[in-house]
Amino acid sequence: GENVEQHPSTLSVQEGDSAVIKCTYSDSASNYFPWYKQELGKRPQLIIDIRSNVGEKKDQRIAVTLNKTAKHFSLHITETQPEDSAVYFCAASIPAPGASGTYKYIFGTGTRLKVLA
């Protein structure tokens, strides 16, 4: 079935520590994995993404790793700051039937990250 599992549901870290959020997807045809940050009452913001032809991508304090064999991908935030506190969602693309080059997106249930000052 089409499923993305995300763990943990809540995560509290001390400022300056690292945070890791993990997702598992079910469809082996998934080839694009974005991560979104959503602050309370705001829109989801794309913070980083990875395509299936690479294993890791980094952007300053944020990195994403992908293990296609295990169907796992993870978000790593280093040197966390209070402004990193938000809900983080992972997502995986699923090919849409009958529409070549089109994908629908299944989102994880979110991780509420709290960075304690």
Place this chain on the structure above:
Amino acid sequence: DSGVTQTPKHLITATGQRVTLRCSPRSGDLSVYWYQQSLDQGLQFLIQYYNGEERAKGNILERFSAQQFPDLHSELNLSSLELGDSALYFCASSVAPDGYEQYFGPGTRLTVT
């Protein structure tokens, strides 16, 4: 600001009514995705349009429909509203039909009373 706009920002209506939510994609984006986010829930994919054509459907109820117009703005129509339809409705846009790099609008908060 993502460049994606949605109107209205808030909508309060009664059960049984019909509403229309509007979305304008970023300049140059041809693809529009609609999502529903219920309280404390993740994002549920509803439907996608690319250059005026429906391309993908998710868990969209039969009471809901959408379209994308020649100027690329999109509308989501929700009819026979029920209490459980209360949610945040987001649209997102991307350049291509693959949906890579989607940018979300600010959302429309629908409250059904």
